Amino acid sequence: MIRLFIAEDQRMLLGALGSLLDMEPDMKVIGQAMNGEEALREIHRLQPDVCLMDIEMPVLSGLEVAEELARSASPAKVIILTTFARPGYFERAVKSGVHGYLLKDGDIAELADTIRQVITGKRVFSPELTFHAIREENPLTPKEQEILRLAALGKTTKQITSELYLSSGTIRNYISEILQKLGANNRTEAAKIAAEKGWL
Amino acid sequence: MIRLFIAEDQRMLLGALGSLLDMEPDMKVIGQAMNGEEALREIHRLQPDVCLMDIEMPVLSGLEVAEELARSASPAKVIILTTFARPGYFERAVKSGVHGYLLKDGDIAELADTIRQVITGKRVFSPELTFHAIREENPLTPKEQEILRLAALGKTTKQITSELYLSSGTIRNYISEILQKLGANNRTEAAKIAAEKGWL
DNA sequence: AAAATCAGGTGACAATTGTCATATTTTTAT
DNA sequence: ATAAAAATATGACAATTGTCACCTGATTTT
Numbered sequence: 001m002i003r004l005f006i007a008e009d010q011r012m013l014l015g016a017l018g019s020l021l022d023m024e025p026d027m028k029v030i031g032q033a034m035n036g037e038e039a040l041r042e043i044h045r046l047q048p049d050v051c052l053m054d055i056e057m058p059v060l061s062g063l064e065v066a067e068e069l070a071r072s073a074s075p076a077k078v079i080i081l082t083t084f085a086r087p088g089y090f091e092r093a094v095k096s097g098v099h100g101y102l103l104k105d106g107d108i109a110e111l112a113d114t115i116r117q118v119i120t121g122k123r124v125f126s127p128e129l130t131f132h133a134i135r136e137e138n139p140l141t142p143k144e145q146e147i148l149r150l151a152a153l154g155k156t157t158k159q160i161t162s163e164l165y166l167s168s169g170t171i172r173n174y175i176s177e178i179l180q181k182l183g184a185n186n187r188t189e190a191a192k193i194a195a196e197k198g199w200l
Numbered sequence: 201m202i203r204l205f206i207a208e209d210q211r212m213l214l215g216a217l218g219s220l221l222d223m224e225p226d227m228k229v230i231g232q233a234m235n236g237e238e239a240l241r242e243i244h245r246l247q248p249d250v251c252l253m254d255i256e257m258p259v260l261s262g263l264e265v266a267e268e269l270a271r272s273a274s275p276a277k278v279i280i281l282t283t284f285a286r287p288g289y290f291e292r293a294v295k296s297g298v299h300g301y302l303l304k305d306g307d308i309a310e311l312a313d314t315i316r317q318v319i320t321g322k323r324v325f326s327p328e329l330t331f332h333a334i335r336e337e338n339p340l341t342p343k344e345q346e347i348l349r350l351a352a353l354g355k356t357t358k359q360i361t362s363e364l365y366l367s368s369g370t371i372r373n374y375i376s377e378i379l380q381k382l383g384a385n386n387r388t389e390a391a392k393i394a395a396e397k398g399w400l
Numbered sequence: 401a402a403a404a405t406c407a408g409g410t411g412a413c414a415a416t417t418g419t420c421a422t423a424t425t426t427t428t429a430t
Numbered sequence: 431a432t433a434a435a436a437a438t439a440t441g442a443c444a445a446t447t448g449t450c451a452c453c454t455g456a457t458t459t460t
Contacts, residue, residue, distance in 0.1 A: 012308065015308055016217060017216060063384070105210065110216055152272065153392060154390070154393075156417095167438070167440080169438085172416095172417065174421085175417080184352065186418080187354075187388055187418095188391065192352075357446070366408070370408055370453070372449085376447090376448055387447085395419085
């Protein structure tokens with residue numbers, strides 16, 4: 001019997017997945033969570049065989065949870081289940097050693113199938129992701145990401161200055177660099193591009 | 201037997217909802233669609249009793265479909281099912297006369313219950329939405345929305361100019377007005393605020 | 401018909417933003 | 431220990447952005 005844990009912040013999908021997977025004869029859903037922190041705690045406690053994990057969740061993202069599980073050498077296998085084909089997400093997920101990465105665009109049978117494959121030690125990645133230019137690496141350094149994250153919220157150079165304790169010239173230099181890297185004309189466009197790619 | 205139609209662009213949720221609602225003894229899912237255009241066509245053809253409709257779908261949004269159904273005096277009752285508590289969405293939905301508005305944050309039982317209520321002619325709205333400040337009306341005029349939509353993509357004043365055939369001064373006047381209405385400090389922040397509220 | 405409203409525009413100004421070349425300082429590598 | 435690299439800072443400049451007061455011509459309202 002495969003013991004499953006599901007972390008997903010959209011209650012309706014969480015409930016639906018839970019019900020349907022529980023109907024599979026060889027699976028049992030032993031726990032659920034609606035945010036990353038709770039998920040991490042419960043996974044440590046319950047020691048499931050496989051965790052299905054959404055990425056965009058409150059408190060801790062699914063990627064952060066996966067990274068933390070890897071750090072603590074948890075035996076639980078992680079399958080990321082997300083709406084978004086953002087390259088940055090995929091890159092981070094693979095780096096943290098997850099066993100699967102699926103889009104919420106397949107059907108439940110496919111998901112159940114993936115779970116069974118993962119249990120045997122295989123890794124399963126959505127073909128949409130392994131192909132084409134989705135392999136783009138995030139060109140931004142951590143500091144650049146941090147600055148763009150703030151700029152994307154509409155903060156001015158001055159506001160960023162006082163959050164990061166850097167001079168306003170430095171901030172503008174960083175932004176200038178970011179714009180070149182992303183081929184954007186201004187902060188707003190840069191923010192849009194980075195958000196689409198999952199780089200922020 | 202209640203005849204249901206489901207329009208939802210996330211295949212996994214679509215499939216899951218379909219399976220689970222079909223198990224209800226008094227319901228039958230007679231059709232599904234993954235975009236608004238297909239949904240509209242199929243609803244006209246199949247004449248379901250109730251349509252569950254996501255808002256954010258390709259081609260036509262769920263709101264546009266609901267508005268079109270209202271215009272054509274379709275007897276199908278519409279229940280909007282969305283992740284987002286954006287006030288602008290709710291306002292538009294109510295104006296187009298939908299019979300229900302639920303967040304994807306309840307469980308399936310609640311959804312089934314809502315469907316049964318709607319069938320009897322009742323209207324059901326998620327309590328999260330009918331209360332508090334979520335009643336905020338969109339303060340932006342259509343032209344302002346159009347301009348902000350472009351600005352939110354990172355377009356410069358000059359680019360907006362050439363798309364809308366307005367002078368650059370006029371664009372800047374509009375943006376200035378938008379910033380005041382939204383209490384934002386710059387375009388980026390304005391875009392963020394409007395997007396959150398569902399006003400763009 | 402006069403008055404008000406509206407969509408669009410001008411011009412002037414200050415502040416912010418983006419670019420670039422060039423320091424200075426701190427870290428890292430050899 | 432020294433050289434190379436990175437991170438941070440400056441200053442100068444042009445372009446863009448945001449603010450404001452005011453103008454013009456239609457269209458509505460009264």
